[in-house]
Amino acid sequence: MTSPDHGALLERSAQLALFAERLAAVRRDRRGRLVLVSGEAGIGKTALLRAFCDAPLPVRVLWGGCDALHTPRALGPFVDIAEQTGGELAAVLAQGAAPTEVAVALASELRRTPAVLVLEDLHWADEATLDVIRLLARRMLQAPALVLATSRTDQLGSAHPLRLALGELPADAVERVALAPLSLAAVEQLADATDVDAAELHRSTAGNPFFVSEVLATEGGDVPETVRDAVLARAARLDDDARAVLEAVAVEPSRVELWLLEALVEDVRAGLDACLGSGMLVSERSTVGFRHEIARVVIEEALPPSRRALLARRALDALTAAIGRRPDLARLAHHAEAADDAGAVLHFATAAGERAAALGSHREAAAQLERAVRYSASLPRAQRAHLLERFAYECYLTDRMGDSSDARLLALEEHRTSGDRVREGDCHRWLSRLAWFAGENGRADSEAQLAIDLLQPLGPRRELAMAYSNMAQLRMLTADEAGAVSWGNRAIAMAEELGELEILAHALNNVGTAEMRVDVPGGFEKLQRSLAIAVEHDLQEHVARAFTNLASAPLDHRDYARSGPYLDAGIAYCLQRDLDAWTLYMVGYRARGELDQGQWETAEASAREVLDLGRAPSPTHVAPLVVTGRLLARRGEDGVWAALDEALDIAAGAGEIQRVGLVANARAEARWLAGDDDAIQVETAAALALALMRDERWIAGELFLWRRRAGNPEQPAPGTVAEPFALELAGDADGAAAAWSAIGCPYEAALALAHSSSEQSQRRALAELQRLGARPAAARVARRLRESGARDVRKGPRSSTRENPGGLTARELEVLVLVAEGLRNAEIAARLFASERTVAHHVSAILRKLGVASRGQASAEAARLGIVER
Amino acid sequence: MDLYVILRRNGWPTGADLQAAAARSTRVGNEEMSDDVRWIRSYVLDEGDGAVGTVCIYEATSPEALREHATRAGLPADEVISVLDTVLVRPDPVSAPA
Numbered sequence: 001m002t003s004p005d006h007g008a009l010l011e012r013s014a015q016l017a018l019f020a021e022r023l024a025a026v027r028r029d030r031r032g033r034l035v036l037v038s039g040e041a042g043i044g045k046t047a048l049l050r051a052f053c054d055a056p057l058p059v060r061v062l063w064g065g066c067d068a069l070h071t072p073r074a075l076g077p078f079v080d081i082a083e084q085t086g087g088e089l090a091a092v093l094a095q096g097a098a099p100t101e102v103a104v105a106l107a108s109e110l111r112r113t114p115a116v117l118v119l120e121d122l123h124w125a126d127e128a129t130l131d132v133i134r135l136l137a138r139r140m141l142q143a144p145a146l147v148l149a150t151s152r153t154d155q156l157g158s159a160h161p162l163r164l165a166l167g168e169l170p171a172d173a174v175e176r177v178a179l180a181p182l183s184l185a186a187v188e189q190l191a192d193a194t195d196v197d198a199a200e201l202h203r204s205t206a207g208n209p210f211f212v213s214e215v216l217a218t219e220g221g222d223v224p225e226t227v228r229d230a231v232l233a234r235a236a237r238l239d240d241d242a243r244a245v246l247e248a249v250a251v252e253p254s255r256v257e258l259w260l261l262e263a264l265v266e267d268v269r270a271g272l273d274a275c276l277g278s279g280m281l282v283s284e285r286s287t288v289g290f291r292h293e294i295a296r297v298v299i300e301e302a303l304p305p306s307r308r309a310l311l312a313r314r315a316l317d318a319l320t321a322a323i324g325r326r327p328d329l330a331r332l333a334h335h336a337e338a339a340d341d342a343g344a345v346l347h348f349a350t351a352a353g354e355r356a357a358a359l360g361s362h363r364e365a366a367a368q369l370e371r372a373v374r375y376s377a378s379l380p381r382a383q384r385a386h387l388l389e390r391f392a393y394e395c396y397l398t399d400r401m402g403d404s405s406d407a408r409l410l411a412l413e414e415h416r417t418s419g420d421r422v423r424e425g426d427c428h429r430w431l432s433r434l435a436w437f438a439g440e441n442g443r444a445d446s447e448a449q450l451a452i453d454l455l456q457p458l459g460p461r462r463e464l465a466m467a468y469s470n471m472a473q474l475r476m477l478t479a480d481e482a483g484a485v486s487w488g489n490r491a492i493a494m495a496e497e498l499g500e501l502e503i504l505a506h507a508l509n510n511v512g513t514a515e516m517r518v519d520v521p522g523g524f525e526k527l528q529r530s531l532a533i534a535v536e537h538d539l540q541e542h543v544a545r546a547f548t549n550l551a552s553a554p555l556d557h558r559d560y561a562r563s564g565p566y567l568d569a570g571i572a573y574c575l576q577r578d579l580d581a582w583t584l585y586m587v588g589y590r591a592r593g594e595l596d597q598g599q600w601e602t603a604e605a606s607a608r609e610v611l612d613l614g615r616a617p618s619p620t621h622v623a624p625l626v627v628t629g630r631l632l633a634r635r636g637e638d639g640v641w642a643a644l645d646e647a648l649d650i651a652a653g654a655g656e657i658q659r660v661g662l663v664a665n666a667r668a669e670a671r672w673l674a675g676d677d678d679a680i681q682v683e684t685a686a687a688l689a690l691a692l693m694r695d696e697r698w699i700a701g702e703l704f705l706w707r708r709r710a711g712n713p714e715q716p717a718p719g720t721v722a723e724p725f726a727l728e729l730a731g732d733a734d735g736a737a738a739a740w741s742a743i744g745c746p747y748e749a750a751l752a753l754a755h756s757s758s759e760q761s762q763r764r765a766l767a768e769l770q771r772l773g774a775r776p777a778a779a780r781v782a783r784r785l786r787e788s789g790a791r792d793v794r795k796g797p798r799s800s801t802r803e804n805p806g807g808l809t810a811r812e813l814e815v816l817v818l819v820a821e822g823l824r825n826a827e828i829a830a831r832l833f834a835s836e837r838t839v840a841h842h843v844s845a846i847l848r849k850l851g852v853a854s855r856g857q858a859s860a861e862a863a864r865l866g867i868v869e870r
Numbered sequence: 871m872d873l874y875v876i877l878r879r880n881g882w883p884t885g886a887d888l889q890a891a892a893a894r895s896t897r898v899g900n901e902e903m904s905d906d907v908r909w910i911r912s913y914v915l916d917e918g919d920g921a922v923g924t925v926c927i928y929e930a931t932s933p934e935a936l937r938e939h940a941t942r943a944g945l946p947a948d949e950v951i952s953v954l955d956t957v958l959v960r961p962d963p964v965s966a967p968a
Contacts, residue, residue, distance in 0.1 A: 257889075258890065259886055259892075259893050262890040262891075262893040262894045262897075263896055263897045264893075286886060313900075314896075314900075317896045317897070317900055318893040321893075321896050321909070322892070323885070323888060323914055
């Protein structure tokens with residue numbers, strides 16, 4: 001810490017030198033970079049950044065921080081930064097613009113002149129802030145900015161959105177710096193002039209610089225056992241006036257304006273100077289704050305409840321009556337709750353929630369509305385129900401399905417008591433949707449039926465149309481196509497009558513998708529109409545859903561010519577609008593299509609694109625996990641079962657045939673490739689029964705085929721499996737191979753050929769599998785040929801992957817050679833006719849496989865392994 | 871309580887000074903004299919060169935209570951005028967949202 005009482009920073013010169021060097025690189029290349037500084041609370045993140053920025057820098061410094069409000073200010077750090085820049089950024093923030101516009105304004109601000117951009121305490125960031133960072137990351141390469149971000153390591157789980165945001169930057173533009181505690185030598189140096197036992201101090205503080213400085217500031221003999229004791233001991237040395245100021249500042253999680261302090265304490269001047277002099281508080285531009293958040297929390301928690309409430313009351317009154325710019329709603333809601341003022345909580349927390357929702361900070365919106373719900377007992381029924389439903393919706397958007405369900409049930413109770421049948425029915429419709437997400441398909445069905453039963457007698461209205469469409473969607477998702485069409489058509493008719501376009505788009509999608517699955521003419525046209533309506537009225541989620549289903553239904557039937565254009569258009573549409581969940585879903589589908597068509601490298605890259613983002617496992621991960629598992633199995637590499645077991649876990653939860661079948665077939669193939677034929681019956685039994693029940697002929701066909709290849713003679717009933725499978729199952733392997741070739745699936749064609757009775761076909765299959773790099777399959781076919789007496793069966797070239805010591809694929813080798821030449825990703829991409837993103841994936845794979853941290857080390861390793869010349 | 875207008879001309883050299891005064895005024899009004907004065911609203915006056923003054927509308931038990939409140943909160947009070955009647959033609963224009 002730059003504590004005024006202890007002078008310079010110890011043991012941080014390497015980090016300062018790194019910052020200086022990166023800043024020089026940013027200015028030279030006019031290309032942005034990010035350094036993420038992490039470490040536990042009190043380790044000195046802020047102090048390090050301050051030390052760097054306080055030294056004369058050749059560029060301007062823009063400083064923004066996230067605050068420790070239970071529910072943070074939306075876009076807090078950028079509001080801070082806009083105060084320093086003014087201009088367009090300030091203008092868009094004042095208008096309450098969405099994260100996209102904020103990111104664009106900030107990027108153009110950064111392009112103007114080089115800058116150091118500090119973003120502090122990102123572990124507290126709200127979603128809108130993280131959205132801006134993610135969007136900024138995509139634009140940062142063109143901006144000469146060095147972004148220095150800080151985050152507490154202990155609060156950044158693997159699924160934290162910050163990781164997602166950083167994933168948008170190329171690996172070589174991001175660095176992580178983890179700060180270590182002070183060494184004993186450093187503590188000895190700090191304690192030198194005091195009578196404190198340095199060894200004892202180092203032991204009890206574990207070298208935490210903040211803790212050390214607090215202990216030394218008390219100048220007492222004994223070393224306190226906890227940092228809390230150290231802070232309180234230091235505060236105890238202040239007089240009453242100073243303590244009053246300290247306590248007042250502690251109730252405000254961000255910094256306190258000097259004018260506000262006048263409302264909080266009777267005599268500011270008497271106490272403030274002592275606080276500043278002691279170094280516990282620091283002042284900055286007409287505000288004061290604690291030197292460290294740890295100290296603030298300690299002082300706040302030590303406040304008697306009545307004093308705490310009084311200070312909050314004063315802060316709330318003064319902020320409400322503030323002249324000029326209105327204070328942030330989240331801040332008002334925070335004080336309202338601390339003052340236990342139910343009316344103010346309801347007013348400000350609700351307003352803060354709505355504002356956060358409008359900015360896309362749905363997690364903060366849910367938290368604010370939850371706060372309001374806690375104080376909602378006194379509200380009139382209809383109002384309370386409305387609040388509960390708003391809260392439930394924000395929970396639904398943020399994957400808090402259990403809380404959403406609970407809130408819907410409470411709202412349902414209010415509606416039932418006040419006799420509002422329409423809202424009651426609509427609540428059942430929501431509960432149905434939520435039950436489906438929870439994997440409780442039985443309850444989803446019964447709630448959907450309850451909604452219809454309640455609403456139907458009340459006559460046509462949007463809630464009833466939506467209840468019909470919900471039922472259609474449920475039927476479609478569980479592959480009951482006839483049910484989907486029948487309920488969906490009722491929804492379509494009513495939505496058209498009422499002019500409810502959003503419901504119409506929803507219902508047309510459900511019916512069209514169901515019809516397309518079973519090849520009913522007109523399904524495709526319905527989906528297209530759904531798309532057109534959604535595009536015309538900018539119903540973005542419906543556009544995304546239409547593209548997804550237009551692409552996925554033909555892909556499930558292996559119609560790549562029809563699926564491809566919708567995938568491309570859909571991915572482009574969603575990328576542009578940051579509809580990430582949908583983008584990833586479609587990229588997963590694309591990976592499947594690429595794998596089917598023998599484009600294994602691109603399939604691998606697509607799958608990794610989804611999986612690398614480190615989000616919690618979701619249905620979106622099933623397709624990319626299956627693609628990854630199948631590729632590893634086909635190449636004879638490790639890690640097959642990790643991928644396929646995870647896929648099975650996710651798919652089993654939802655119990656939908658599309659996913660269950662996909663996973664079962666992948667697992668059957670992996671078993672077959674491993675020669676573990678006995679396991680195939682078990683892997684496929686449940687999925688096959690479901691596929692036959694749902695009349696899913698492509699899934700059932702493949703399942704039958706793996707069982708047959710494992711020696712099971714069962715024969716499908718006519719018309720229950722798709723044509724290429726039917727041919728091979730009927731003994732016409734050559735015909736099946738021809739059909740697969742016509743469809744455009746080379747691996748499937750080769751495997752079919754391998755099961756031909758003709759030796760010539762088997763030899764062709766072997767050559768094709770060797771060409772594809774399908775080592776285990778080739779080995780199996782070669783063995784079969786030899787066993788049936790064929791001669792001169794070459795084992796074929798060993799997979800290239802096995803030949804080089806780094807375990808790199810041929811493509812990764814190519815990339816590594818260019819990396820060793822010192823080329824950047826963009827240049828490599830141009831040389832190899834690949835996208836920059838794909839190159840970035842290859843580079844990270846190379847670093848991982850070689851076990852190195854940088855491109856430089858990778859080059860050295862390449863030389864050591866003899867891949868490139870020294 | 872009756873309604874009063876209080877003129878505080880050229881009270882503060884900057885807006886920030888007024889902000890601090892308003893904060894003190896709120897605390898004194900709410901905690902010490904809540905039975906005697908009630909702040910209704912204020913109009914902030916542009917006095918030139920960044921200086922500001924105010925016209926404040928208060929309810930109070932007496933003009934003396936208002937002067938006492940001004941003294942305790944450290945505010946000027948050039949004139950305290952009793953209001954005879956209120957004519958509301960339109961609501962106040964809403965200031966720019968945060």
